[in-house]
Amino acid sequence: MEEYMWIVWLSLFVVMMGIEAIGPAVVSVWFAFGALVSLILSLIPNVPWWVEVIVFVVVSVATLLALRPFVKRFTKRNDYKSNVDAFVGKKGRVIEDIETLNPGAVKIGDVSWTAVPVNENEKILENEVIEVVAVNGNKLVVKKVEGKTK
Numbered sequence: 267m268e269e270y271m272w273i274v275w276l277s278l279f280v281v282m283m284g285i286e287a288i289g290p291a292v293v294s295v296w297f298a299f300g301a302l303v304s305l306i307l308s309l310i311p312n313v314p315w316w317v318e319v320i321v322f323v324v325v326s327v328a329t330l331l332a333l334r335p336f337v338k339r340f341t342k343r344n345d346y347k348s349n350v351d352a353f354v355g356k357k358g359r360v361i362e363d364i365e366t367l368n369p370g371a372v373k374i375g376d377v378s379w380t381a382v383p384v385n386e387n388e389k390i391l392e393n394e395v396i397e398v399v400a401v402n403g404n405k406l407v408v409k410k411v412e413g414k415t416k
Contacts, residue, residue: 268308271315275305275322292337300326353379353398357411364390369405372396381406 282298304322307313356374364370364381366388372381383390384399384407396408 268313268315271318272305272308275301275308275318279305296326296330296333297322299329300324351401353406354400355398357395357397358408360390360392360394360396363392364396364408372406372408374398374406379406380404381408383407384409
């Protein structure tokens with residue numbers, strides 16, 4: 267069995283690197299490194315297969331524990347807002363009065379949106395500057411920006 271273990275380790279290395287190449291996260295490079303070390307070890311004559319397995323496990327776990335914090339630090343994901351969620355935090359101008367029970371309209375950039383106030387019993391008048399605090403269905407939830415003119 268020892269004379270064919272190099273095939274096992276080479277196959278495992280290729281599979282782990284394939285998984286790594288396909289996936290968006292670093293998940294199997296640790297096992298690929300362990301398989302590579304075991305592959306090199308399998309090329310040494312008279313090394314029992316169980317020693318190669320132990321080396322594979324130890325090297326894979328050691329690599330995982332040693333390098334995972336560094337990999338996590340350098341592969342931080344950037345969460346980008348998309349679609350209407352990108353409007354949260356943007357400012358615009360009221361083009362129709364806004365009340366809780368009577369949604370109005372705001373203009374952000376060149377686009378008009380239906381809007382409701384964030385606070386009940388608040389009325390935001392035409393030409394006042396607002397800031398979007400949330401998106402609720404197809405309506406923007408807005409608050410009046412005090413002392414700002416646009």
